[in-house]
Amino acid sequence: DGGITQSPKYLFRKEGQNVTLSCEQNLNHDAMYWYRQDPGQGLRLIYYSQIVNDFQKGDIAEGYSVSREKKESFPLTVTSAQKNPTAFYLCASSTGTSGSNEQFFGPGTRLTVL
């Protein structure tokens, strides 16, 4: 079955540590996205990538980094510079970035800072 997988489902981090969230898709989509979800705030865009080896900052990129070395993979690193990283993180992909392209979402990773 085609889809998007995110791992791990739950992640715990100590303050000052970097952690990497995995996102893989087998939909052959060019574009991939990372969103952060906090209660009452909806989804906020962290980074997006329109094509391999290219990515752009979203609305809340500070404290995060990404890479796009393969079409299928778009990992997100939450660095120690992110002051409030506890949140639910969602990865998505689409065939393009024209605005009319439906985004398909993974099941999410819940990150908790201890």
Add this chain to the structure above:
Amino acid sequence: AQSVTQPDIHITVSEGASLELRCNYSYGATPYLFWYVQSPGQGLQLLLKYFSGDTLVQGIKGFEAEFKRSQSSFNLRKPSVHWSDAAEYFCAVGNFMDTGRRALTFGSGTRLQVQP
């Protein structure tokens, strides 16, 4: 800049009752509009989308939405709610011709609770 407002944070309806979730957008041109649903702890699933043409669009799970340009609205409706419809619903807007943005803008969501 484009924006989406969902005025109702939380709505409770009785099972079998009708439902309307409100969504207002801000965008200069004709937007691309989406409604997504999210079950607790899960990702988002597309319910329906509007690009052009008939302003009343049908989606999955018996949902429909109506685009009203004069009111900048794209409200989601369902004639008879089922207990399984309890979830969080997100409205989103796309179309980036003059903004340079290349991702959807989401509203803050409406949490639907269904009473037996």
